[in-house]
Amino acid sequence: MNKKTLLYILAILLVQISKAQSSDTIFITDFGVKPYSYENSVTQIQAAIEACKQKGAKVLSFEKGRYDIWPESAMRKEYYISNTSTESECPSKIKTVGLLFENIQNLKVEGNGALLMFHGKMTTIALDHCQDIKLEELHVDFERPAGSELRYIAVNKNYVDVAVHRDTNYEIVDGKINLYGEGWRSNKNHCIEYNQETESFYYSQDWDILSNSPVQEISPNLIRFTIPADFHPKKGNTLTIRDVVRDQVGMFIHQSKNVTLNGMQMHYMHGLGIISQYSENITMNQVKCMPRSESGRLLAASADMMHFSGCKGKILIDGCYFSGAQDDGINIHGTNLKVVEKINSNTLNLRFSHGQSYGFQAYFPGDTVAFIKSATMQRGSTACVRSVKPISNYIWQVEFDQKTPEWLELNHDCVENLTCTPSVVIRNNYFTRTSTRGTLVTTPRKVVIENNIYYKTGMSAILIEGDAEGWFESGPVCDVQIRSNTFIDCAYNGGPGNAVIGINPSNSVINANNPVHKNIRIENNTFKIFDYPVLYAKSTEGLSFINNTIERTTQLKPSTSNKNLFYFNGCNNVKIQNIIYKGDILNKNIQLKNMKRKQLKYSSELTIHSKNN
Amino acid sequence: MNKKTLLYILAILLVQISKAQSSDTIFITDFGVKPYSYENSVTQIQAAIEACKQKGAKVLSFEKGRYDIWPESAMRKEYYISNTSTESECPSKIKTVGLLFENIQNLKVEGNGALLMFHGKMTTIALDHCQDIKLEELHVDFERPAGSELRYIAVNKNYVDVAVHRDTNYEIVDGKINLYGEGWRSNKNHCIEYNQETESFYYSQDWDILSNSPVQEISPNLIRFTIPADFHPKKGNTLTIRDVVRDQVGMFIHQSKNVTLNGMQMHYMHGLGIISQYSENITMNQVKCMPRSESGRLLAASADMMHFSGCKGKILIDGCYFSGAQDDGINIHGTNLKVVEKINSNTLNLRFSHGQSYGFQAYFPGDTVAFIKSATMQRGSTACVRSVKPISNYIWQVEFDQKTPEWLELNHDCVENLTCTPSVVIRNNYFTRTSTRGTLVTTPRKVVIENNIYYKTGMSAILIEGDAEGWFESGPVCDVQIRSNTFIDCAYNGGPGNAVIGINPSNSVINANNPVHKNIRIENNTFKIFDYPVLYAKSTEGLSFINNTIERTTQLKPSTSNKNLFYFNGCNNVKIQNIIYKGDILNKNIQLKNMKRKQLKYSSELTIHSKNN
Known part of the structure; x- marks a missing residue:
């Protein structure tokens, strides 16, 4: 084959490849969408x-730019979603979905930095019964x-002047403020206050007071509340307020x-964040859950930013950024259902x-379950599911x-789905x-938490619960590694014992010889703490705290x-071995409780207190 | 009948009246609407x-308060509306209607001051084939x-700082501004500038310049445009900008x-204002077309505030207020269709x-028409319509x-519908x-314009056109009285001869002995003028200007x-008789044109110039 022929064949091949690519790619702008x-x-x-689904396209491509998405003409679908509103609060489970991917396989959505600007209250994106999907570089926000x-x-004796964020709509009616969108x-508001000096973010009752105080407008987005004499809000602080x-x-x-979510930016999420429910193999790579920097906002989510309920396979969360949530950054759990009736032996x-x-x-x-003794949080025997039948929304046979x-x-x-x-x-x-x-994480499978920075999380940076009492969220962990993380000034709002790391299963019967959680290794981390506690652990067997800096x-x-470093x-x-201390550790x-000293090995510099009740 | 019996009967009657009233009244709040x-x-x-229609209710009652109305779930109906967009600009004639009253008789809507806050682009209210309807005390506005x-x-050599109204949404993309809602x-913007010192409102090219100039945000709703050296905008002025x-x-x-519209308040109207089309007997009483005072806005309508096309019976506009229109306050006319084909003799x-x-x-x-000679604007013979058939959207047989x-x-x-x-x-x-x-008014029937105040209307306060050339809007007037009005600093933007009152039919053949308009009496008015002209009249027979103050x-x-008082x-x-002059009349x-001095009687203080071409 001479050089000319070779070039000719190459050219033909390139054309074919290009054709194949183009037919595999659906461009959003071909559907009349203009940024x-x-x-x-x-x-x-x-x-x-829908065209991607019909044509089996491999790529759905957005042109960079802003696209507005309104509830009008959006897809409606009924979804019962874990950890969302109760039936009395919100009887309808019909969601308004912006981008609904249903029964789609093998698709990559190339966002190319497109900004999807949502309006009203919406579920921005839903993947329902999909497989092998990548969402890349889409930026998601809400206009309001x-x-x-x-x-x-400005804070004075009798009044405060409040700057309302440009994206917050309000109206003053009969001298009181309404927040609307x-x-x-x-209506039912939850208020979290941000102190920009300390960068702390904590529950506040200020809005309960302000929303009942007389208010007048000084100028657009500048309002003055007349306040009670015993109310002393802090100048410079911001109240973030959302409906529960x-x-x-x-x-x-x-x-x-x-x-896989790759390079996605979720700038606001209403209700709950990204919730993965009974899904398998979820990768969150370089996902930013935070306000757009140019928005000047502090809040990016009403509640948990990434919430996983009943997922299996592997969850990988790598290189993500979480800032501005009125609840947890990550929450991974299952849902235990309570046994209410024995229908027959099986x-x-x-x-x-x-x-x-x-x-x-x-x-x-086909699922394997464990039967859980709630009082002790112990897994008993296991069994395999043969059939499942809903009796009502609440009861499943x-x-x-x-x-x-x-x-x-x-x-x-309870019954836990293993x-x-x-x-x-x-x-x-x-x-x-x-x-x-x-x-927050509870799963019996392997957990690795490494190289993260936890900066001023309000409660415990990491909390392992396991719960068959209140939230009924899954059971004991068996293999958790927490390594090479940096924790900075965490747990100022609470958490079990105000500890940076909390291990706090819900068992009411506490017996050191019959632990709930097992095999938790905390190694090579740096804990920068302003307060006493670093670690609180309950009913855990095989807990090591080694080579950490405090x-x-x-x-x-x-x-x-x-007032204990460890509880x-x-x-x-x-x-507990080889702690490197820096600064004036308090x-x-x-502190030991419900256990004996022999159940512990520890460095000599540590003093021990014990109470067994 | 003793007193006790009388009281008893009265009580029974009152209960009956109250029952009758309540069953005749539909309350909006009974339908789940909450202010x-x-x-x-x-x-x-x-x-x-719809319930009013089904039950034949007499009253639809709103509780005072704010109600939000969105395009989502609003009624859609195709309406071809006079003087709205061309087919190329806007191919779809489907309107999004907030409150659609269709085939309803004998209904009073009691607004009680309720504020209907509209969103998006909507036709707020439509009455379609209705009869005996009163709309009272509803306040209508748009959130954006x-x-x-x-x-x-602030205006500087190289830049201007511009305050954007709180209700104006904008985004800066690649250093240029987008206005959106x-x-x-x-997209296709029309800009009218308001000078708050002179209270004048005039077409401006500033937005053409600014929308192409680099801009940055200084703070929310405060933006800075870098401007060309030869651009000198006026500090304090406001640009009002809308899509055409x-x-x-x-x-x-x-x-x-x-x-009847009674006490209605139209605070913003998009596209065109209140348009009455082929309707009979319209009363506008105490209707306010103006921004809500607390809104701080200047503009209340994209174009004409009250527009009447092809109406009959009596139009009464009494005690209304017009402020902030990018076009006329009132425009009353018919529509002349052009003869394009003779199908047969009839x-x-x-x-x-x-x-x-x-x-x-x-x-x-059954309608009577007049055949119009366009060149002279003369009505020829009349005839009665036997049948009407659409051939296309444009051509009717x-x-x-x-x-x-x-x-x-x-x-x-043309053919005019008399x-x-x-x-x-x-x-x-x-x-x-x-x-x-x-x-603006043209109708062959009696017209009385009295006791109005025209304050700084940009063009002629009153204009009588009659037009079979450009807008094809109806024909000669026959009986117009303009009396006891006050005109203050009108026509600074233009109008025929920049006159406060303009009479300007479209006839191309001008012959004083073959006039278009007839019998126009201008009496007992006060003209406060900054400029030369008061009256411009063309092709009018029987024009009197008596007992007016200038x-x-x-x-x-x-x-x-x-530079003429009269043209x-x-x-x-x-x-022209008995003018009372005050101040230094210019x-x-x-000025006469196309006519002889003998065709005029006038007061002795007036000098005459004449050109006959």
């Missing part, structure tokens, strides 16, 4: 998604986020498999037992391949400006009643 | 309207009016009869001939009860802040090239 038209693009975008922001700019009003009703979520990944009626989670299928034929244990106590003990539990890697992430936890900071003031309650086989000590 | 919910109430309000407002707050963008496309109207009264094909008016029925069986005139020139002469012409009373109104005319003002500077062109039987003179 910066500010018109409602929802119908056209949904048509492009459901969270309002008001900043104290695009088709909604903020979780009628939508930020994004919903439902019974899907192999889903069949139970199980009941959702927290009002915010119900109506969705939590067991699937599950038949097993074998007899259910005799010891199951009705209306108390199959729908994930292994978890959370690494290289940054957590800040959250009033509660950075990371450094005292002084910007925040110590405030907790738990262990009913633990066994605890090892108390190099260990 | 200040900020939720979209459109479905519930429309259901209440389609008119934007920007005020110069709830689902729309302002008239895709909706403020309110639409369509083929309805006996409609039948013509007629064509809509201005792009903004087409697609609606302009002749009805009309059969008459007799032969059509031989002289009709195809593609030039039946669809109203008598008009316009009294006790206030007109201000309009860039064009206060009142007073010189000095705030605005004279600017017109028409008459081809008029006959003109009488030129007490009369």
Whole structure:
């Protein structure tokens, strides 16, 4: 073959490749969507998604620019979503979905930095029964986020002047303030206050006072409240206020498999954040859950930013950024249903037992379950699910391949779905400006939490609960590594013992010889603490705290009643070794409860207190 | 009958009356509408309207308070509306209607001061084939009016700082400004500038310059444009900017009869204002077309505030207020269709001939028409309509009860619907802040314009056109009284000869002995003028100007090239008597054209110039 022929063949091949690529790619602009038209693009975008499905396209491509999405003409679908509103708060479960991907496989959405500007209250994106989906570089925001922001700019004896964020709509009616948005009003409010000096973010009752105080407008977005004499708000602080009703979520990944979010930016999420429910293999790579910097906003989510309920396979959260949540950064758990009736030897009626989670299928034929003794949080025997039948939104009838244990106590003990539990890697992430936890995780499978920075999370940076009492969120962990993370001034709002890391299962019977959680290794981390506690652990077997640095900071003031560096309650086989201390550590000590000293190995510099009650 | 019996009977009667009243009244709140919910109430309000229709209710009652109305779930209906967008500008004629009253009789809507807050681009209210309807005390506004407002707050050599009104949404993209709203963008802009010192309102090219100039945000709603060296905007002035496309109207009264608007407040109207089309007996009483005072806005309408096209019976406009229109306050006219084809001796094909008016029925069986010679604007013979058939949106085939005139020139002469012409009373109104005319009227029936104040209307306060050339808007007037009005500093923007009152038919052949308009009496008015002209009249027979006061003002500077107090062109039987002058009148003179001095009687203080060409 001569050079000319070779070039000719190459040219032909290039044309073919290019043709193949173009037919594999659907361009959003081919559907009449124009960036910066500010018109409602929802119908056209949904048509492009439908075309991807019909044509089996591999890529859905956005041109960079702003696209507006309104509830009008958006898809409606009924979804019962874990940890959202109770039935009484929000009877309708019909979600208004901006981009609905349903039964789609093998698609990459190339956002190219396109900004989807949502309006009203919406679930921005839903993946329902999808597989092998990548969402890349889409930026998602709301024109008028459901969270309002008001900043104290002058505080006087009888009045305060408050700057209302440009994106917060308000009206003064009969001398009182109404916060409203695009088709909604903020009624049952939850207020989290941000102190920009200390960068702390904490629950505040200020809005309860202000919303009942006389107010007048000084100029657009500058208002003056007349305040009670005993009310002393702090100048410069910002109140973030949102309605407690979780009628939508930020994004919903439902019974899907192999889903990757890459470079996504979620600038506001209403109701709850990105919720993955009974899905398998979820990767969150370089996802930013934070306000757009140019927006000047502080709040990016009504509640948890990434919430995983009943997921399996592997959850990987890598290089993400979490800032501005009125709840946790990451929350990974299952849902335990309570045994309410024995139908026959192999069949139970199980009941959702927290009002915010119900109506969705939590067991699937073939799944392995564990029967849980709630009082001790111990997994008993396991069984395999044969069939599942909804009796109501709350009660599901599950038949097993074998007899259910005799010891199951009705209306108390639980059934945990072991199959729908994930292994978890959370690494290289940054957590800040959250009033509660950075990371909540309970799963029996392997968990690695490494190289993260937890900066001033309001409660524990990391909390491992395991809960068959209140939230009924899954069971004991068996293998958790927390390594090479940096924790800075966390837990100023609370958490178990105000500890930076909390391990706090819900078992009411505490017995060091019958622990709940197992095998938790905390190694090579740096704890910068302003207060006494670093670690609180309950009912944990095989807990090591090795090669960590503990450094005292002084910007925040110590405030907790738990004046112990370590607090262990009913633990066994605890090892504390080789701590590097920096600065004036308040108390190099260990408090023990419900356990003996021999159940602990520890460095000599630590003093021990013990109370066994 | 003793006193006790009498009281008893009275009590029974009162209960009965109260029962009758309550069953005759539909309350909007019974349909789940809550004031200040900020939720979209459109479905519930429309259901209440439907209930009025079904139950034959006499009253639809609103509780005072704010109600939000969104395009989502609003009624859609196709309406071809006079003087709205051309087909190329806006191919779809489907309107989004907030409150649609269709085929309803005998209903009073009691607004009780309720504020209907509209969103997006909508036609707020439509009455379609209704009869005996009263709309009372409803206040209508838009959260984000389609008119934007920007005020110069600092003007420097190289830049200007501009305050953007709180209700104007903007975004800066690649250093240029986009004006947008709830689902729309302002693309083809028309800019009218307001000078708050002189209270003048005039067309401006500033926005053409600014929208192409680099801009940055200084703080929310404060932006800085870098400007060309030769651009010298005026500090303190406000630019009002709206899209030229008239895709909706403020309110639409369509083929309805006996409609009264009482105490209505129209705070913003997009596209066009209240347009009454082929309706009979319209009363506008105490209607305020102006921004809500607390809004701080200047603009209340994209174009004409009250527009009447093809109406008949009586139009009464009494005690209304017009402020902030980018076009006329009142415009009353018919629509002449052009003769394009003679089908047979009795039948013509007629064509809509201005792009903004087409697609609606302009002749009805039984109507009397006049055949109009366009060149002279003379009514020829009349005929009665036998049948009407649309050939296309533009061409309508009309059969008459007799032969059509031989002289009709195809593609030039017109057919005027004489039946669809109203008598008009316009009294006790206030007109201000309009860039064009206060009142435009052409109808062959009696017109009385009295006791109005025209304050700084941009063009002629009153203009009588009659037009078979450009806008094709109806024909000669026969009986017009303009009395006891006060005109203050009008016509600084233009109008025929920059006159306060303009009479300016479109005839190209001007012959004083063959006039177009007849019998126009201007009496007992006060003209406060800054410039030379008071009256311009063309082709008018029987024009009197008697007992008027002319007073010189000095705030605005004279600017017109028409340096005549009176300018008459081809008029006959003109009488000018008993003028009371105050102040330094610039030129007490009369300019004649196309007419002889003997066709005029005038006071001795007036000098005469004449040119006959």
